[in-house]
Amino acid sequence: xxxxxTGRTTAQGAVGTAHTRVEGRDKVTGTARYAGEIPFADLAHxxxxxxxxxxxxxxxxxxxxxxxxxxxxxxxxxxxxPRVDTDYIGLLGIPPDPTAAVFQQDRVHHVGWPxxxxxxxxxxxxxxxxxxxxxxxxxxxxxxxxTTGHPGAHxxxxxxxxxxxxxxxxxxxxxxxVVVDEEYTTPEEHHSMMEPHAATAxxxxxxxxxxxxxxxxxxxxxxLASMFSLDASAVRVRSEHIGGGFGSKGLRAHQxxxxxxxxxxxxxxxxxxxxxxxxxLAGYRSPTVQRVRLGADADGRLRALEHRxxxxxxxxxxxxEPSAGVARVMYDAEAHHTANEVTPLDVPSPTFMRAPGExxxxxxxxxxxxxxxxxCGVDPIELRLRNEPEVGPVSGLPxxxxxxxxxxxxxARRFGWAERDPRPGVRRDGRWLLGTGTAAASFHSGxxxxxxxxxxxxxxxxxxxxxxxxxxxxxxxxxxxxxADALEVAPxxxxxxxxxSDFGPAMIAGGSMGTxxxxxxxxxxxxxxxxxxxxxxxxxxxxxxxxxxTTEALGRLAQKERHSFGAQFAEVAVDTATGEVRVxxxxxxxxxxxxxxxxxxxxxxxxxxxxxxxxxxxxxAVRDRASGALYAPDLAGYHVATNADVGDIEADxxxxxxxxxxxxxxxxxxxxxxxxxxxxANAVRHATGVRHRNLPIRPDxxxxxxxxxxxxxxxx
Ligand code: MOS
Numbered sequence: 001x002x003x004x005x006t007g008r009t010t011a012q013g014a015v016g017t018a019h020t021r022v023e024g025r026d027k028v029t030g031t032a033r034y035a036g037e038i039p040f041a042d043l044a045h046x047x048x049x050x051x052x053x054x055x056x057x058x059x060x061x062x063x064x065x066x067x068x069x070x071x072x073x074x075x076x077x078x079x080x081x082p083r084v085d086t087d088y089i090g091l092l093g094i095p096p097d098p099t100a101a102v103f104q105q106d107r108v109h110h111v112g113w114p115x116x117x118x119x120x121x122x123x124x125x126x127x128x129x130x131x132x133x134x135x136x137x138x139x140x141x142x143x144x145x146x147t148t149g150h151p152g153a154h155x156x157x158x159x160x161x162x163x164x165x166x167x168x169x170x171x172x173x174x175x176x177x178v179v180v181d182e183e184y185t186t187p188e189e190h191h192s193m194m195e196p197h198a199a200t201a202x203x204x205x206x207x208x209x210x211x212x213x214x215x216x217x218x219x220x221x222x223x224l225a226s227m228f229s230l231d232a233s234a235v236r237v238r239s240e241h242i243g244g245g246f247g248s249k250g251l252r253a254h255q256x257x258x259x260x261x262x263x264x265x266x267x268x269x270x271x272x273x274x275x276x277x278x279x280x281l282a283g284y285r286s287p288t289v290q291r292v293r294l295g296a297d298a299d300g301r302l303r304a305l306e307h308r309x310x311x312x313x314x315x316x317x318x319x320x321e322p323s324a325g326v327a328r329v330m331y332d333a334e335a336h337h338t339a340n341e342v343t344p345l346d347v348p349s350p351t352f353m354r355a356p357g358e359x360x361x362x363x364x365x366x367x368x369x370x371x372x373x374x375x376c377g378v379d380p381i382e383l384r385l386r387n388e389p390e391v392g393p394v395s396g397l398p399x400x401x402x403x404x405x406x407x408x409x410x411x412a413r414r415f416g417w418a419e420r421d422p423r424p425g426v427r428r429d430g431r432w433l434l435g436t437g438t439a440a441a442s443f444h445s446g447x448x449x450x451x452x453x454x455x456x457x458x459x460x461x462x463x464x465x466x467x468x469x470x471x472x473x474x475x476x477x478x479x480x481x482x483x484a485d486a487l488e489v490a491p492x493x494x495x496x497x498x499x500x501s502d503f504g505p506a507m508i509a510g511g512s513m514g515t516x517x518x519x520x521x522x523x524x525x526x527x528x529x530x531x532x533x534x535x536x537x538x539x540x541x542x543x544x545x546x547x548x549x550t551t552e553a554l555g556r557l558a559q560k561e562r563h564s565f566g567a568q569f570a571e572v573a574v575d576t577a578t579g580e581v582r583v584x585x586x587x588x589x590x591x592x593x594x595x596x597x598x599x600x601x602x603x604x605x606x607x608x609x610x611x612x613x614x615x616x617x618x619x620x621a622v623r624d625r626a627s628g629a630l631y632a633p634d635l636a637g638y639h640v641a642t643n644a645d646v647g648d649i650e651a652d653x654x655x656x657x658x659x660x661x662x663x664x665x666x667x668x669x670x671x672x673x674x675x676x677x678x679x680x681a682n683a684v685r686h687a688t689g690v691r692h693r694n695l696p697i698r699p700d701x702x703x704x705x706x707x708x709x710x711x712x713x714x715x716x
Contacts, residue, residue, distance in 0.1 A: 013485035015663065018599040022477045022496070023241070023470075032241045035213040036198030036272045043200070044073055046261050046271040047126035048253060049116040049133050050280060051108045054142035054628025055346045058106045058115055062134040066118060069132065071125035073265055077116040078103045081260055088226040090251075091219050092508070094158070097317040097349045099281070100251045101227060103260070108137060109316050110144075110348045111629040112280020117257045119269060142346035144628040146287050146312040148183075153310060156320040156340040163339040164328060164394045169293075172304025172335030176295025180371045184292065184364035184693045188621040188630075189285040191353055192640050193472075195243025196275060197282055201258035202268035209236045212255055215245045216508030218467045221501035223251040224259060240499040245471035245509060247352030248282045279633030283351025284621065286311035286321045288360045292368040295333075300378040302333040302387050307365055310341045314349040318342060321350060323361030329442050329563055330365070332393035346628055352510065354611060355670040358443055359677070363615070363695060366439035366678030371691065380682070381408050381417065381567075384440055392561040400560040403591030404440060406654040407567035411438070411589035414652075415569040425689035425708050432573040433708065434584075435687025441566035441675035445516070445593065445658065445666035448507030449551040452521035454483070454529050455543040461493045463543070464525075467506035468498040468518040473669060474600025475515050481596055482519040482663055486526030504547070512564070512667035515596065516658075517550070523662045524548035557660060564592035564656075564671045568609070568679035574687045579702035581684055583613050585648040588676070591656035593666025605651035605672040612676020614641035620696050 026032035051058075063075040081103035086096050098104070102114045115135055120126035156162035173179055199212040208230065214220045217237040225232040242249065254271040261269040273281055288311050295304035309323035324338040340357075353359070373380040385405055391398055412418065420436055421427070427434040453465040464483050470476040476496050484491040497503070507517035525548035532544055569587040574580070588609050595601045618639040622631045631637060651672065657664030677695060685691045690705045 014481040014491045015485045015594070015596050019477055019481060019491065019597050020599065021474055022480050034195055034241050034243060035200065035211055035239065036270065038200065038211055040200060040202065040268040043268045043270055044119050044121060044265060045123040045126045046117045046119045046257055046269050047130035048114050048257060048271065048277060049118060049130045049135065050277060051111060051113040051115050051137065053108055053137045053139045054111045054144060056108050056137045056139040058108060058135060059138050060136040061116060066129045066133050069125070069129045071121035072118065072129045073121065074119045074261060075116055075133065076103055076257065076260055076264070078106050082263065084227045084256070085229055086227065090226065091222045096223060096227065096251060099314065099316060099349050100253050100256050102253045102257050109314055110280065110346050111627065112348055114253045114257070114281065117261060117271065119261045119265065142628045144345050144347050144623050145625055146289065146310070146343060146345065148289050148310065150343045153341050153343045156342045157318060158320050165337045167335030169304055169306055169335045169337050172333065173293060173295040176303045177298040178296050178372065178375045180292065180294040180368050180375065182292060182368060182371065182693055184290045184367060186288045186360040186363060186695045188287045188623065189353065189615065189619045190279060190621055190638060191246040191248040191282060191284070192635065192638065193244025193246055193248065196273045196278055197249065197252055197254050198270065198272040199255040199258045200268055200270040201262040203262060203266065207234050207236060208259065210255055210259065211238050213242050213249055214239045215249045215469050215471055215510055217469065217499055217501040218505050219508045220251055220255060224255065227256065228259060237501040238499060239469060242469060242471040246354045247356065247510065249471065253281050275635060276633050279621065279630055280348045283349065285353040286313065286319070286350035288321055288323050290323055290364040292364050294368055294372050296372055296376060298376060300372060300376040300383040300386050302331060304335040305331055305333040306337040308339045308341065309361060310343060311350065312345045312347055313342050314347055315344045317349040319350045321360060322357035323364065325357045326361040326365050326442065328394040329392065329561060330440060331387050332389035336393055354608065355443060355673050358670070358674045359615065362439065362441065362675045363677045363681065366675050367681055367693065370437065370682040370685065379422065380438055381412055384408065395561060397559055397561045400562045400658060400660055401656060402565060403654055403656045404565040407565055407589040407591050410654055411567040411569055411587055415587045424686050429573060431576050433576055433687040434571065434573050435683045435685065436569065436571045437679045437682025437686055439568045439675035439678035439682060441568055441671050442563045443512055443671040443674055445562045445564050446511060446513045447517040447520055447554055448513055449554055450506040450517045450521040451504040451547060451549045452518065452525045453503060453545055453547050454522065454525035455545040456529055456533060456539055457543045458539045458541050461495065462487055462489065464494065464496040464522055465503040466498055466518050466521060467501055467503040468514060469509035470498060471509045473509065473604055474597055475509065477600060478515050478596040479518055479522060483522050483526060486523045487530065512669035512671065516661060516665040516667050519663050519665055520550045520661065521548045524550060524553065564590060564666045566590040566592070566671050566675065568675040570679040570683040572680060572683040572687055574684060574702060574707065576707045579699035579707065581617055581697055581702060583647055583680055586613065588651045588672060590651065590653045590671055592653055592668045592671055593661065594657040594664030595653055596665060601668045602651050604668045606649055608670065608672020609649055609651060609676045610641050610646055611673045613646060613680060615695060616677040616680035617696050618645065
């Protein structure tokens with residue numbers, strides 16, 4: 001602690017070494033409290049009532065019998081709830097989803113639209129009363145089906161360009177020796193994180209405090225302040241432990257309803273979503289219909305590329321699943337067109353879900369490239385390497401780093417790709433057909449402005465306070481390692497406190513940008529603190545605290561294409577009798593910046609890959625046309641991959657420190673899922689000779705598409 005440095009980490013530091021989670025013991029012993037279980041004196045419980053009709057208006061709500069039920073304190077609905085403001089642009093640069101601004105209108109926009117909140121002394125009383133509440137609707141015809149050629153389809157607006165176009169597509173396709181023109185679909189998928197959404201709101205000395213499970217406390221703080229016309233300083237949001245987010249844990253109906261009820265009753269009110277409610281209130285990934293057209297020379301070099309994607313949204317909010325964005329980064333061609341379109345339907349609003357755009361988009365384009373490789377007779381890895389762009393295909397900007405080739409070379413070596421017989425349907429193991437497949441992955445790497453408070457304590461330890469969110473990623477532990485290195489002390493001397501909006505503005509846990517953004521702020525604060533300490537300052541009893549803000553440093557970053565990359569490999573076995581697909585092994589090699597904590601980074605990447613298996617084979621929420629509701633919206637009816645569905649799975653990385661980041665970080669939250677479903681689908685094609693373009697690849701689809709049953713192949 002005697003020399004001042006820029007805060008750059010040392011080679012012998014904690015970053016890059018495996019550390020178990022600093023809060024791991026608290027979590028496994030139950031000491032760590034989640035939003036729905038933190039005790040409050042005088043706590044009341046709210047239960048949301050959701051519409052049973054898909055479109056129409058609420059004609060009447062029979063509150064009187066319910067108010068007479070035991071313990072019932074209030075029934076909030078559009079007729080008596082306070083008015084809130086929804087006419088603002090939030091912290092993320094987007095307006096709020098009106099679904100979260102509960103009870104502002106009598107219109108019903110989908111099955112599961114929040115129509116009332118019943119508040120009672122206990123959760124059981126609230127639930128009983130909510131289930132007894134009679135709501136009458138004037139129903140109107142609804143439309144919940146996403147189809148191509150829907151009259152409501154229109155180019156997507158919003159943050160990302162809906163369309164990009166360069167060159168003459170028709171001419172490019174005509175001049176191509178080989179053309180692939182196919183449609184790919186992905187179904188409605190749900191986040192299904194373990195911890196349900198839960199919020200407790202209370203007024204405390206003129207300040208609104210919300211204890212919640214979210215991906216950014218200052219994000220929710222500013223949203224609630226805007227909506228309730230409060231000063232941001234009059235709102236405090238805490239979210240210390242979070243059991244999964246995946247994009248779903250933003251501003252939702254439960255926080256707003258809890259604030260309304262706490263304000264009306266002047267006591268703490270908790271609102272927790274049930275698992276079934278989450279299927280309509282927590283957001284989801286829209287189904288997509290994608291068309292990919294590729295034109296190439298005989299050697300597989302692309303001349304023309306078109307990727308179009310259509311997704312659904314609600315009638316109250318436009319959410320774009322930007323699946324056609326992948327090729328803007330991954331592949332170039334003289335003629336290069338991409339377009340995201342969206343169709344409003346009488347369905348809940350979709351939202352961000354792990355690798356929004358890249359997850360379904362990579363399924364389509366990485367399947368199409370596999371089809372192209374086959375038609376050209378070129379190895380799928382070689383095909384991709386032949387099409388590596390020099391600069392951003394749409395932006396023309398240089399890449400900050402692009403180590404995709406290293407991922408494929410290392411992955412191919414470890415997976416044994418060279419021994420692969422490219423002919424489909426020739427490897428057998430008893431009644432199983434075996435096949436292998438690969439796909440590329442990318443995810444943008446960014447950082448958002450953050451502030452951090454760093455205190456040198458009188459006892460020689462250090463405290464970091466930052467409004468970061470650890471949604472299960474291990475961010476708290478990663479930041480401990482980053483702070484330790486920046487201070488050149490052991491991690492044991494650093495305590496990282498997160499999840500409190502009082503710590504000041506910070507990036508959300510989103511876009512794979514959390515850890516990088518927060519680490520930058522902590523590194524900057526550490527540099528300043530070390531300079532202060534180097535001056536020989538005595539540390540007073542309350543310590544020496546410095547505050548950093550990365551807004552200016554981020555503003556000085558040069559414009560570049562900044563991404564993580566990866567190569568996914570899968571080996572599948574397809575049961576010729578039942579059509580069941582098993583993923584026997586999977587390998588992902590990533591170039592995803594400097595890896596802060598190999599233990600939790602591997603968790604992140606493997607978790608994403610497991611989700612890719614799940615997406616390829618299992619996940620599918622099915623909507624009933626007649627009612628507009630989902631069939632069996634729970635974890636029995638909606639199958640996510642579990643241990644029994646996952647064989648050998650391995651994630652690793654190549655050296656890829658980000659040249660423009662103080663710690664070298666890129667972010668590992670999302671790239672693990674990208675390309676994973678395509679690798680599985682490409683392996684199924686290799687195993688069976690049949691291409692599946694509609695996810696999930698269910699046994700009935702495998703059987704209906706036809707499986708070679710005997711002969712023609714060789715034993716594995
Ligand atoms: Mo994520 S979908 O950025 O939480």
